[in-house]
Amino acid sequence: MPAFLSHPFFYLLPTAFFTIAIFSFLYKDNPIFKFAEHVFAGLSAGYYTGLIYQSVIKQQVWIPLTQDGRIMVLIPAILGLMMFARFFPRIGWLTRIPLAFVIGSTAGIMFIQQLHGLILPQVSRTILPLNSVHNVIIILGVLTTLIYFYFSKPHKGPLGWVANVGIGFIMVAFGAHFGYTVMARVSLLIGRMQFLLVDWLKIGS
Numbered sequence: 001m002p003a004f005l006s007h008p009f010f011y012l013l014p015t016a017f018f019t020i021a022i023f024s025f026l027y028k029d030n031p032i033f034k035f036a037e038h039v040f041a042g043l044s045a046g047y048y049t050g051l052i053y054q055s056v057i058k059q060q061v062w063i064p065l066t067q068d069g070r071i072m073v074l075i076p077a078i079l080g081l082m083m084f085a086r087f088f089p090r091i092g093w094l095t096r097i098p099l100a101f102v103i104g105s106t107a108g109i110m111f112i113q114q115l116h117g118l119i120l121p122q123v124s125r126t127i128l129p130l131n132s133v134h135n136v137i138i139i140l141g142v143l144t145t146l147i148y149f150y151f152s153k154p155h156k157g158p159l160g161w162v163a164n165v166g167i168g169f170i171m172v173a174f175g176a177h178f179g180y181t182v183m184a185r186v187s188l189l190i191g192r193m194q195f196l197l198v199d200w201l202k203i204g205s
Contacts, residue, residue, distance in 0.1 A: 008200060016200045019192055141169040 021036035061077045064070040079101060085094035126142045128135040147159065148166030155163040197203045 008202065012195075012200045016196060019196060023192075140165070145169050 018036045018039070021032045024030055025033045061073050064073050065077075079098040082094045082098050085091045122142070126139055128139060130136055130139070144162050144166035146166070148155075148163040148170065150159075150163075153159060
């Protein structure tokens with residue numbers, strides 16, 4: 001291999017090309033962006049297909065069935081195969097059976113997770129002594145937000161005023177989440193720009 005190809009500018013060129021190709025969408029939709037988008041979609045589909053084959057079909061079905069003799073793994077395997085019945089109109093109704101298992105089990109698991117992960121901790125952290133401004137703000141925020149979602153009576157008079165306070169707390173929470181999301185995206189942008197300018201072009205290094 002020629003020596004010049006070992007320079008970062010050349011062996012990082014494909015990565016830099018696809019990074020710039022994605023950034024080109026900031027100008028307008030163009031064929032270069034579409035090419036990079038399709039390559040990314042194709043690579044992702046191929047990667048996850050191989051990942052599912054190795055981690056699910058092979059390790060969780062084939063190996064336990066052939067080496068350990070665990071016949072019970074055939075049940076989830078058959079349910080998984082039934083998902084493909086939608087490609088055949090006459091037996092498409094079979095997909096409802098595995099979907100029912102997935103939706104039911106997911107709903108049960110998520111209910112327990114939300115109960116123990118969010119609701120109960122929120123209740124326990126809201127039962128606070130009114131001995132500091134911090135505790136008062138927390139209790140006020142929780143109660144006024146809950147009152148805002150009380151729709152059995154129109155939000156008029158004192159109830160409407162309290163609901164408006166709840167809206168303020170909701171907006172603060174949404175703003176904080178939005179700011180966190182923006183900062184996460186900005187950190188990704190900084191990482192890409194650092195790759196292009198420092199790692200690839202060696203500017204400022």
